[in-house]
Amino acid sequence: MSTRAGIVITGTEVLTGRVSDRNGPWLAERLRELGVDLAYTAIVGDRQEDMEAALRFMSEQHMDVILTSGGLGPTADDMTAAVVGRFLGREMVLDPALKERIAEIVAPLAKRWPNVDLDAIRIANEKQATIPAGATVLEPVGTAPGLVVPPGEPSGGPTVVVLPGPPRELQPMWSQAMSTDALRAALRNATSYSQQTLRLFGIPESEIAETLRVAVSEGVELDRLEVTTCLKRGEVEVVTRFEPDAADTYRSFVDVVRRRHPEALFSDDGSTVDQQVAGQLRGASHTIATAESCTGGLLAARLTDLAGASHYMKGAIVAYSDEVKVAQAGVAPELIADHGAVSQEVADALAAGARERLAATVGVGVTGVAGPGGGSEEKPVGLVWLSVDAGEGHRLTRSVNLPGARVDVRERATTVAMHLIRRVLSDL
Amino acid sequence: MSTRAGIVITGTEVLTGRVSDRNGPWLAERLRELGVDLAYTAIVGDRQEDMEAALRFMSEQHMDVILTSGGLGPTADDMTAAVVGRFLGREMVLDPALKERIAEIVAPLAKRWPNVDLDAIRIANEKQATIPAGATVLEPVGTAPGLVVPPGEPSGGPTVVVLPGPPRELQPMWSQAMSTDALRAALRNATSYSQQTLRLFGIPESEIAETLRVAVSEGVELDRLEVTTCLKRGEVEVVTRFEPDAADTYRSFVDVVRRRHPEALFSDDGSTVDQQVAGQLRGASHTIATAESCTGGLLAARLTDLAGASHYMKGAIVAYSDEVKVAQAGVAPELIADHGAVSQEVADALAAGARERLAATVGVGVTGVAGPGGGSEEKPVGLVWLSVDAGEGHRLTRSVNLPGARVDVRERATTVAMHLIRRVLSDL
Numbered sequence: 001m002s003t004r005a006g007i008v009i010t011g012t013e014v015l016t017g018r019v020s021d022r023n024g025p026w027l028a029e030r031l032r033e034l035g036v037d038l039a040y041t042a043i044v045g046d047r048q049e050d051m052e053a054a055l056r057f058m059s060e061q062h063m064d065v066i067l068t069s070g071g072l073g074p075t076a077d078d079m080t081a082a083v084v085g086r087f088l089g090r091e092m093v094l095d096p097a098l099k100e101r102i103a104e105i106v107a108p109l110a111k112r113w114p115n116v117d118l119d120a121i122r123i124a125n126e127k128q129a130t131i132p133a134g135a136t137v138l139e140p141v142g143t144a145p146g147l148v149v150p151p152g153e154p155s156g157g158p159t160v161v162v163l164p165g166p167p168r169e170l171q172p173m174w175s176q177a178m179s180t181d182a183l184r185a186a187l188r189n190a191t192s193y194s195q196q197t198l199r200l201f202g203i204p205e206s207e208i209a210e211t212l213r214v215a216v217s218e219g220v221e222l223d224r225l226e227v228t229t230c231l232k233r234g235e236v237e238v239v240t241r242f243e244p245d246a247a248d249t250y251r252s253f254v255d256v257v258r259r260r261h262p263e264a265l266f267s268d269d270g271s272t273v274d275q276q277v278a279g280q281l282r283g284a285s286h287t288i289a290t291a292e293s294c295t296g297g298l299l300a301a302r303l304t305d306l307a308g309a310s311h312y313m314k315g316a317i318v319a320y321s322d323e324v325k326v327a328q329a330g331v332a333p334e335l336i337a338d339h340g341a342v343s344q345e346v347a348d349a350l351a352a353g354a355r356e357r358l359a360a361t362v363g364v365g366v367t368g369v370a371g372p373g374g375g376s377e378e379k380p381v382g383l384v385w386l387s388v389d390a391g392e393g394h395r396l397t398r399s400v401n402l403p404g405a406r407v408d409v410r411e412r413a414t415t416v417a418m419h420l421i422r423r424v425l426s427d428l
Numbered sequence: 429m430s431t432r433a434g435i436v437i438t439g440t441e442v443l444t445g446r447v448s449d450r451n452g453p454w455l456a457e458r459l460r461e462l463g464v465d466l467a468y469t470a471i472v473g474d475r476q477e478d479m480e481a482a483l484r485f486m487s488e489q490h491m492d493v494i495l496t497s498g499g500l501g502p503t504a505d506d507m508t509a510a511v512v513g514r515f516l517g518r519e520m521v522l523d524p525a526l527k528e529r530i531a532e533i534v535a536p537l538a539k540r541w542p543n544v545d546l547d548a549i550r551i552a553n554e555k556q557a558t559i560p561a562g563a564t565v566l567e568p569v570g571t572a573p574g575l576v577v578p579p580g581e582p583s584g585g586p587t588v589v590v591l592p593g594p595p596r597e598l599q600p601m602w603s604q605a606m607s608t609d610a611l612r613a614a615l616r617n618a619t620s621y622s623q624q625t626l627r628l629f630g631i632p633e634s635e636i637a638e639t640l641r642v643a644v645s646e647g648v649e650l651d652r653l654e655v656t657t658c659l660k661r662g663e664v665e666v667v668t669r670f671e672p673d674a675a676d677t678y679r680s681f682v683d684v685v686r687r688r689h690p691e692a693l694f695s696d697d698g699s700t701v702d703q704q705v706a707g708q709l710r711g712a713s714h715t716i717a718t719a720e721s722c723t724g725g726l727l728a729a730r731l732t733d734l735a736g737a738s739h740y741m742k743g744a745i746v747a748y749s750d751e752v753k754v755a756q757a758g759v760a761p762e763l764i765a766d767h768g769a770v771s772q773e774v775a776d777a778l779a780a781g782a783r784e785r786l787a788a789t790v791g792v793g794v795t796g797v798a799g800p801g802g803g804s805e806e807k808p809v810g811l812v813w814l815s816v817d818a819g820e821g822h823r824l825t826r827s828v829n830l831p832g833a834r835v836d837v838r839e840r841a842t843t844v845a846m847h848l849i850r851r852v853l854s855d856l
Contacts, residue, residue, distance in 0.1 A: 018658065042470050213548070297729040300746040
């Protein structure tokens with residue numbers, strides 16, 4: 001039987017959507033690596049009864065492990081430790097040594113925030129050092145300690161790992177948790193799964209549904225694979241999870257996908273188009289620069305997102321106004337006058353301008369109507385012209401009509417740009 | 429008694445974190461406006477038994493309304509309608525008129541994707557038009573219809589609103605759902621709450637905890653307010669929810685916050701620093717431009733995020749390499765040689781360069797060490813220099829040491845920049 005886990009994300013700010021959760025996805029990935037089957041992620045507000053009901057539900061669904069994030073802060077609405085203690089039938093006790101360690105950690109705060117209230121810090125300390133009896137303490141990365149709390153009854157029940165909300169505290173603390181005997185015991189039966197990802201660009205999701213049917217008709221035992229497909233920023237992602245002895249089945253499935261979608265399939269090893277473009281640029285010692293209008297710097301931000309970007313990224317001109325397109329990106333004013341700022345000609349001129357002005361081997365130009373205003377019958381909201389220029393006639397220019405709101409159009413446009421860059425670089 | 433709701437987000441791609449959920453937060457906000465009390469958001473994979481268990485849990489927790497998102501697509505792992513039908517004890521029936529309408533919608537696909545398989549589309553059609561008996565159909569925005577499914581038994585139970593996964597389909601469909609008799613009936617007892625947001629910048633969260641204690645000691649009846657605080661991109665956000673007759677109590681609470689944090693409190697009307705800066709720029713007909721190194725265009729992307737940005741945003745120079753800092757942003761090479769690229773002098777030169785080269789009234793310079801590499805003892809990862817230059821001596825330059833990973837440092841730096849811009853603009 002596989003090991004099952006649930007995640008409980010706490011915090012009214014997350015439940016109400018004011019803060020987006022990064023911990024659920026990150027912990028999900030860690031569980032996958034361990035071969036643990038994640039069944040649910042529940043988001044609950046800062047209300048004790050709701051949090052307890054979520055823990056009970058997970059327990060009734062036979063979870064071996066429950067991970068919680070958040071609710072370890074200094075304010076009264078942070079009460080995860082107490083709720084978990086009660087849920088597992090464990091008394092709350094002050095750990096004096098832990099209180100001391102937290103006091104040492106927060107001492108420098110008094111210097112950094114000169115008007116800080118020391119009483120407030122002391123009360124917060126004491127609260128954060130009060131933990132369920134029998135729990136293993138995970139040393140604070142920020143000021144809040146984490147906890148591994150073993151099942152309340154000898155008869156079983158879940159082990160609860162209590163982690164803080166800030167991702168940069170949670171992540172190192174998870175490694176600590178993994179080295180505790182309590183968590184190791186809870187995970188001892190985990191079986192390892194394989195997970196593989198295919199990525200495709202330029203086909204609708206219904207095509208993949210048909211490919212799955214074709215695979216079955218050709219005798220691929222798809223019931224041995226757990227295949228999920230989704231559209232993600234304009235790409236189709238096919239993720240397959242399987243037990244190790246179904247590896248041959250997976251290979252047969254991939255063969256069918258590759259045969260039916262030879263152009264669209266751009267990744268069969270989980271790599272993203274961002275990673276592939278970074279690899280292409282570094283591998284061939286190319287440099288890149290962008291001149292962007294509607295994306296407003298998003299493409300440059302994406303190209304500098306990966307560590308090591310300084311090896312290939314020269315920079316960008318965000319030419320939001322027409323005068324900047326002319327003065328900085330070198331677009332001829334008559335091109336804008338004759339064809340409009342959103343046009344093939346201006347996209348090409350932006351690409352060439354980025355390439356020349358920023359002395360890069362590859363230049364990218366993006367110009368479009370992100371909306372909500374500014375659209376016309378001829379040039380509706382969502383129309384984006386993109387150009388990738390690698391010099392000496394290596395140029396690819398495309399227009400796309402992207403659906404959705406301003407934020408979608410801007411983001412999708414960067415994805416299309418990444419794929420055009422990839423294509424141009426592979427042809428060099 | 430208040431009306432309670434739960435949200436069930438379906439999709440293995442969301443559960444495993446490959447796609448981040450935007451629907452939960454959006455629907456949470458809609459429920460709040462209606463005075464409906466959201467108790468849980470559950471994320472479940474594409475497994476029928478897990479989805480059903482989540483629906484049962486919500487029902488046991490006395491939800492009046494359950495909203496689901498996702499699982500209405502054409503592939504076999506999309507099965508929300510069938511699971512909801514079974515959960516509510518309703519037979520699944522093919523709606524021929526709906527099938528016809530879906531067929532009309534997808535017909536143009538055959539043109540857009542020339543190699544598309546028509547059989548695949550027909551099978552998908554039929555699946556998407558098979559719905560629980562008695563459900564009200566919400567017309568498709570993409571290809572998938574939504575549903576409002578009334579309680580299965582006359583004795584009660586939840587009304588389930590079935591919505592598609594893509595946000596741009598879900599959002600218009602929600603308005604449709606709100607006009608159905610079935611959903612109106614389920615929401616008839618909702619009481620209206622007020623929700624107000626305060627935002628502070630430049631203080632730690634523990635200070636707010638102390639302010640809450642001070643408010644209580646001064647007689648503010650905080651138990652009439654549901655106050656939640658959180659750190660969000662370096663700001664402290666204080667959201668308070670209360671019944672209409674507690675409005676005076678809320679005002680007293682705000683008075684205490686304002687008295688204790690006059691500098692830090694920058695918003696008491698829910699406005700973000702982005703909206704305030706946009707308002708300042710438009711109000712005074714200022715224009716802005718950035719020259720960014722470590723943020724790689726993120727600040728420009730943020731300044732162009734709001735509709736209408738073309739009124740004030742000139743553009744940006746993403747000066748990732750030193751040669752671009754010199755050639756495009758006009759930074760004197762000796763400044764870089766003498767002080768290093770991450771320095772007060774270079775930040776000031778970037779700000780001045782952005783302002784002059786892009787002919788803006790306000791220029792912003794950002795240069796720092798985003799990591800993970802590139803840090804030194806003197807200039808560690810997380811050190812960022814920022815400069816905002818509005819000409820004629822109106823200049824503000826600051827350095828900050830930002831915690832976290834590359835992505836955190838880059839994002840936090842844009843927040844600090846927005847606050848510096850706000851400060852300079854209010855002093856003009």
